[in-house]
Amino acid sequence: MERISILGFIVAILYFITTELACNGYTHIGNNIQSEQETLIDFKSGLKDPNNRLSSWKGSNYCYWQGITCEKDTGIVISIDLHNPYPRENVYENWSSMNLSGEIRPSLTKLKSLKYLDLSFNSFKGMPIPQFFGSLKNLLYLNLSGAEFSGTIPSNFGNLSNLQYLDLSSEILSYDDFEYFNDLSIGNIEWMASLVSLKYLGMDYVNLSSVGSEWVEVLNKLPILTELHLDGCSLFGSIPSPSFVNFTSLLVISINSNQFISMFPEWLLNVSSLGSIDISYNQLHGRIPLGLGELPNLQYLYLFGNYLEGNISQLLRKSWKKIEFLNLGGNELHGKFFS
Template sequence: MEKISILGFILAILYFITELACNGHTHVDNNVQSKQKALIDFNSGLKDPNNRLSSWKGSNYCYWKGISCENSTGFVISIDLHNPYPRENVYENWSSMNLSGEISPSLIKLKSLKYLDLSFNSFKAMPVPQFFGSLKNLIYLNLSSAGFSGSIPSNLRNLSSLQYLDLSSEYLDDIDFEYLYDIHSEYFNNLFVENIEWMTDLVSLKYLGMNYVNLSLVGSRWVEVANKLPSLTELHLGGCSLSSSFPSPTFVNLTSLAVIAINSNYFNSKFPEWLLNVSNLVSIDISDNQLHGRIPLGLGELPNLQYLDLSLNVNLRGSISQLLRKSWKKIEVLNLAQNELHGSIPSSIGNFCNLKYLDLSFNLLNGSLPEIIEGLETCSSKSPLPNLTELSLYYNQLMGKLPNWLGELKNLRALYLSSNKFEGPIPTSLWTLQHLEYLYLSRNELNGSLPDSIGQLSQLQGLGVSSNHMSGSLPYSIGQLSQLQCLYVSSNHLSGSLPDSIGQLSQLQDLDVSSNHLSGSLPDSIGQLSQLQELDVSSNHLSGSLSEQHFWKLSKLWYLRMDSNSFHLNVSPNWVPPFQVNDLDMGSCRLGPSFPAWL
């Protein structure tokens, strides 16, 4: 009886194992082991100096950092190993967290992989792996700013499910690209395309980012290829060495295209008017090219356009009055700087209820700003340009007085009106703009004085009124500008003494009060400005003794001009200042007990 029970137990166990095998559990276990080994092989080829992948151990790979799995099967669907530091920390932290080394073809075993992000790492000058073309379930592939070089493999055409492809270095557009390239060139893609025809097989592609990929061998074929991608919504080809005339497709089929960015190339032609037939366009960037001829007025009628940048083309022409009288229903960013726009700004600009950024600098605009603006009833706030945060009109030929409505732009953060012919006083309403961070009015014909109410601009970081006819004294309330980094008031008629409150400007980096009629002594509190890099008090009527106290905390100072005053330097012979200036002019400053070695 006991033998029968044991036999029954063994038979039951065999039955259970057979059932598991029949139901695929053994296969799943093998699959798990296969996926785990593939990831371990992949990891073994990587160099990880900061141990970012320290969690890659144990059997439960779905919990490893950067790995995501499908809940029902446990299959790996995502590998996200992008460098985690954002671009604003790129100088200090970028290289500290990068991965490098070799990319193992073991990834081919991850048959369910849909998402692969290796961006902003350092695969130093290695080619894009050919086997990526075998990852046929990929939907998302991001290799931007990861240091790859060479020809982009044409077998990527096999990725027919791919919706997002980024091979660019676009994240470096707004920082010191040349500096970083010299110091960390291994992080920059050095890719090129010999033949772009294979991209027409990427029939699911929605996003294509190839900024700074060399497309000079492609010629004009890029337009026809893009025209054959029925789902394409974003096209980024900035800095791709595209040249000659702007190609026109025989038939515009880009019905889904919302974003086109082809800036920083060498197109030498008229504006591509076929873009006016792409009604879904939300963003157009053709800045920094060699476009010429007239800016088509039809741009202002594109029903969904929110962003337009045609700056830095130099030879684009147009009447600003005619352009701004179009509807521009949804426009938020309008940058037409550094072209040949002419005429005066119309009062209809008030209809731009969604406008956040307007840059018309470096053009040929003339006339005065409109005293009043139209269309206030069209904006829900009933106020002019209610969303405008930045207005740039510098380097034009604008004249007349500054209108009071500038002070009604309640969300304004930056106002650049330098290098024009504006006259009269600065409207008092400007000193009530609580969000204002930058106010530059230099090189005009403005007069009047800086009022005590300037202290209300608690967010102000930069103030420039140099080369005007300003008079009066610097108000004591200027010391309340705790965020101020730059103060430029040179070449005016300012008089009186420098207020001691200047020493409260703990963030101040540049101070230029030269070429005025300032008198009295230099405040000791200047020595408290530990962030100061440039100090120019030359060509005034300042006098008095300069002591060690005046230079106490100025360790970052590299530019110092104090000539054409009547200072008396009174420091001990062996005193060494905390700074090392590259540009020093003490003028005819009378020396103290002996000649200091640092002068």
């Protein structure tokens, strides 16, 4: 009888502990769900949504709201995708109908597990990029391209060491005889060296004129960078060679429409991973290095609109193992295409 009593007591204790843990767990999850929902409602309250694009943002099932993705079992928000699906330059009326503007509320920082944030191609009309974005330390993906932000990109973005994809590109648009471009700039580029997980960097038409030649050395510190897009960034002068070439994963480099007065950057010949090079519309001069034709993975080469020299027939004798598109027009080449 004594053993049965002890066994009953142990079972009762275990039941009590299990019940307490379960209740506390549910309370914790319940509190999280309430907090996530309140944060999203506050975030929405700052936005202007004239065509009621976020009409689904009501009720308690926020994981099913337009643009929201949650962690499967916990209801924790991990993704907000509110990009405008219509590019402005194609059909303006469609873009306008899906356009969000207004204020981005700092309550967004309460979403501690947020990994994906896309607000691209909306219209925040000259508003600075919020400083608190630099506190979203779990972000893997951040896309603010074409969203009409202006001012200096916050240097505390260097805190986003988990970030794999960053697109802050501005737009150059012409419609109805009206040209618009975003006025984003970088004062000091050193913070970008901290983005050690970055694979994709898009900063087309961001003003980098104050950066000088530092951009090569800083970006060379990103160990797994695969795509680099710096078109129309007001970069100028020579394209310097890094002290050592660390771009071992680089597949794409696009730096067209800048103001480089430079020889072709021959250090690119040491980046065997390159599949696409675009340095069109600059002021490159000197000879096109024959070694370009030996890059084992090169598929696309755009050097249009420079002052490069060379013998085209010699250049084309190289192997060009995977080349699909070669644009050397607008240079000072000579020789025959076929001999």
